[in-house]
Amino acid sequence: MDVTITPSRVAGRARAPPSKSYTHRAILAAGYASQTTVRDALWSADTKATARAVSLFGGNVDRDDDSLEVEGFDGQPGVPDDVIDCENSGTTMRLVTAAAALADGTSVLTGDGSLRSRPQGPLLEAIADLDGEAFSTRGNGQAPLVITGPISGTEVSIPGDVSSQYITALLMAGAVTEGGLEIDLETELKSAPYVDITLEVLDDFGVEAEKTKTGFAVDGGQRYDPADGEYRVPGDFSSISYLLAAGAIAGDDGVHVEGAKPSAQGDTAIVEIVEEMGADVDWNRDEGTIDVSATDLEGVEVSVEDTPDLLPTIATLGAVADGDTRITNAEHVRYKETDRVSAMAEELGKMGVETTEEQESLTVHGSESTLEGAAVDGRGDHRIVMALALAGLVADGETTIAGAEHVDVSFPNFFETLEELGATLDREN
C-alpha cells in the first residue's frame, strides 16, 4: 500500500498502542505458565507470530477484545507439528529459538526475507554450548533454523552487542530447565533496558532472575504463575515516539498522548529528547499522559545504545530541527528489519535532507526549509514508514510512502491515529 501525506498540522488526543516488547514476553511467559489472561495486549503482526508459536508448542491463544486468554504448555514445550513462521519478528525468532531448545525433539523456524537476513549465530552457538543442537540451514547464522532439544548445560557465554533478545530468550527458557542458567556477557550489553523489561515481566510471573557481576542468572525448576492469573501490558514508548514527534514538529495547538505510564522501557527517553530539542513537553506520570506542542527545534547529540528503535524518529526530528543532530552508538541499529542507519540517510536524502553516515553514527544536517515532498520507500520496515510519514507532515509538497502497510508490525492503526489528529492522507492499494 502507498500512503500519500499532504503537509498538515496536528492537534488533539491520541492513545498509544500497548507495548510490543511486553506483549511478546507476556504471551510467551503465559505459554510457559498454565492459564493466563493477558490484558491490553498488542495484537499486531509480530505479536500474532509469538502467539502462533505458543500454539505450536501445545498451548492455545484466544483473543477476546483487548485481552488474550492463553492456555500454556506448562513449562514443557511440545515438538511443533509444523514449521514456526516468525514472519518479520526478531523478538519472536529469538525468544522462540530458546523455547524450542527445551522441547524433546526438533523445531524448524523461519521468517520473511528481512528476518532471514538477521543475525542468529550467537544464540545458536549458545544452544550448542548447552548441549542442544542448533544450526542455520544455510550455515550463515541466519534463518531457517533447526533446533533440537532438550538442552542440559547450565553455563553459557554470549556477546551483548548484537542483540539483547538472546539474553531475554535464555533467561525465559532457563527458568524452566532443571539446573537454571548462568549467562556471561562476552562484550558490553547494548539495548540493555530490554533485558530490564524481561526481568520485570519475569518478576510479575513469579519467576526470579538477577543481574550478576558478569551477566545474568536464573534458577531452574521455577513455575510461571502471575498473580490472579492475570497480566496487564503497559503502553508502547517506541510508538509514543511518533506521536510526540508529530506534536513537536506539527502540533501548534498541542497533542495529548494517553497510555504513557512509566515502565522499564528505555524508549521513555524520547520524552527528554524532544524536550531537549526545544519542544514544550509535560509528562504526567501518574495519569500516564504527555502533552507536547511544537516550537522551533534545535539539533542535539543522542546515544541510541540503549534505545535503538528511536533512531528513525530522532532522524526525522533532526531533519526538521535547526543545526546538526548526531545520533551515536548506532551500529546495532543496522541489524533490524532493515539497516535503519542507511535507510533513514537514503530516504531522508530523497526529501532533500543532508546526512553524514558512519558505521556507528548518523548525523542529520537539519532545517525545516530543506524538507521536500518525495516518493520514498518504507523498506518493508514499520519504523521507517512511520518516521517518513512524520517528515511528510512538514515537507514542502506531497510525500508518498511505499509499503506503508508494514505499520501492522507494531502500530496497526498508526495512519488512522494520524488522521484523527488532523493529518491529510490518501491510501492507495
Ligand SMILES: O=C(O)C1=C[C@@H](OP(=O)(O)O)[C@@H](O)[C@H](O)C1
Ligand atoms: O527485546 C525486545 O523486545 C526488543 C529488543 C531490541 O532489539 P535488540 O536487543 O536486538 O537491539 C529492540 O530493537 C526490538 O525492537 C525489541
Ligand SMILES: C=C(OP(=O)(O)O)C(=O)O
Ligand atoms: C527491531 C524491532 O523488532 P524485532 O527485533 O522484534 O523485529 C522493532 O520493533 O523495531
